[in-house]
Amino acid sequence: MQTMAAFVKLGNYLRDFCENYHSTDGNPDDGLMQAIYSAEQHNGWFTRENILFSLQQWGDALTEENLTEWLSKYDIQPVAAPKTIGIVMAGNIPLVGFHDFICVLLSGNRVLAKLSSNDKILLPFLTKYLVEQEPALKDSITFVEGKMEDFDAVIATGSNNTSRYFEYYFGKKPNIIRKNRNSVAILTGNETKEELMALGEDIFRYYGLGCRNVSKIFVPKDYDFEPFFNAIFEFKDIINEHKYANNYDYNKAVYLMSEFKILDNGFLVLKEDESLSSPISALFYTYYEDESDLRKQLNVMEEEIQCVVSAKGDVPFGATQKPKLNDYADGVDTLEFLLQL
Known part of the structure; x- marks a missing residue:
């Protein structure tokens, strides 16, 4: 051909x-x-x-x-x-x-x-x-x-x-x-530093502007965020990009003035929020108690989700912005659609 x-x-x-x-x-x-x-x-x-x-x-x-x-x-x-x-x-x-x-x-x-x-x-x-x-x-x-x-x-x-x-x-x-659509990650607290560093790529690549970027993480009750923050520290230079920095300053100020509880490492704001879509420079998180129940909830929301990232059975950490040719947006087979016309 x-x-x-x-x-x-x-x-x-x-x-x-x-x-x-x-x-x-x-x-x-x-x-x-x-x-x-x-x-x-x-x-x-x-x-x-x-x-x-x-x-x-x-x-x-x-x-x-x-x-x-x-x-x-x-x-x-x-x-x-x-x-x-x-x-x-x-x-x-x-x-x-x-x-x-x-x-x-x-x-x-x-x-x-x-x-x-x-x-x-x-x-x-x-x-x-x-x-x-x-x-x-x-x-x-x-x-x-x-x-x-x-x-x-x-x-x-x-x-x-x-x-x-x-x-x-x-x-x-x-x-x-x-x-x-937005992409999410499921963390268990057992991730290695390398996996969390790779998750940073899923969050920060293209400044989080893509539908395959992780904009929300689900974490177990009593999750310790310190290993996550330590692992993503290598992405700290993103704050030197002025467009990103402007979003960071604005969103952090809005959250603080609204008296929302946030976690902040100087270049990323974490906020507990049920929404899947977080603004640039922010990452939403939600606690879960049972992973099987969480996955059932995500199945119900499948039309809002592009990728699910985890250590097992989903998109691997660090791979969201490296789709294969058969990874169709929204799960709709574009080529099959065209061949049926």
Whole structure:
């Protein structure tokens, strides 16, 4: 499949770029470096470190072995009459809509993408590279500003508020419409320091802006938070990022003025709260008495939860922002949806 071969070449390119970046003090002679710089200037949350992390994850995912294994589970046939699939992309973390983009092209259909204003630089650059590898893709990829028209189906990702707009506007077409989701972790008190350090990655990567970031932890009664705070201390430099620091100062002040009981280590505020969604720089926690009862509660809330992180049977600590190609957002098989159109 020529399209898959183009993505394999893109994976090689991204891996080589990231390797050369770290071996040449961050100055590889490549247009992607300028795209990273532009994206960094355009959106203050898109730091170079986080953009490079995203590119590395996609480079690691887009290997011939990974793509072959993923696609082998589907009956993908040549499409005589490709459909146009509208993709409304979120912009909370770098390249957050790239998986939908890949699915549409590998299904043999055409992409009609509406980029988020927060993330409008990286994907067009990667698209340019893909088209250079496989010129036939040029007619299969269109970026649109303003109103999206003339599509056969749609994949739209946004908030609970925007989903109502999406339902109204796209409801008559086959669709996948995604709402707010959050990720949680279940701690037992028996975690190793290494596991808790890895949990810090799940909390702080992308400043916690992704739906796969852990925004809430469940801890047993009488849980000792000291090992947790000791383990995540290596992330302390995040407070030097001014946008994060502004959120930290604001949220801490609000909690203190409201006389909420909080735990604070100078760069993260822990607050006991039933909500799954915590603001940037804060992490909510809730005590539980019986883990089996807790899991039953989480099952009831499954449409609000993206990932459950724990030491057993769930997403491993430190792995939330390293999804595999078959880790579909909201548990909806995007590729199967496209193949059934």
